[in-house]
Amino acid sequence: MASINLIEAFQEFKDAENIDRPTMMKVVEDVFKTLLRKKYGSDGASDEEILLRFFTSKEEVDKMHAAGPARSYSPNGNPLLNLVAEISKPTERNSVYIQRPNFSLRLEKRRAL
DSSP states (O other), rough: OOOHHHHHHHHHHHHHHOHHHHHHHHHHHHHHHHHHHHHTTTOOHHHHHHHHHHSSSSHHHHHHHHHOOOOOOOOOGGGHHHHHHHHHHHHHHEEEEEEEEEEEEEEEEOOOO
């Protein structure tokens, strides 16, 4: 219910002040950014961090920072990526078959109809 009242309040303000839609959208955006920054970003946090804090918590974001930067994966260090890269290269073969205990995978090229 509160969100409907808020929408109606913004609509009434827009109409009363004769504000065009793009200007009103900017006002609404600025209001919400200010509110979010005031509640979740008083320590100079970036917009991205404020959104993370909004959806999780400051403690969870602090844990993310403590864990260090996200890992990047290179094809050289990942056997599955190496396999996909290798079988993706153009060759004369028309199928690939992988078999392990309790698992098998067959990929075949077929001509378009």
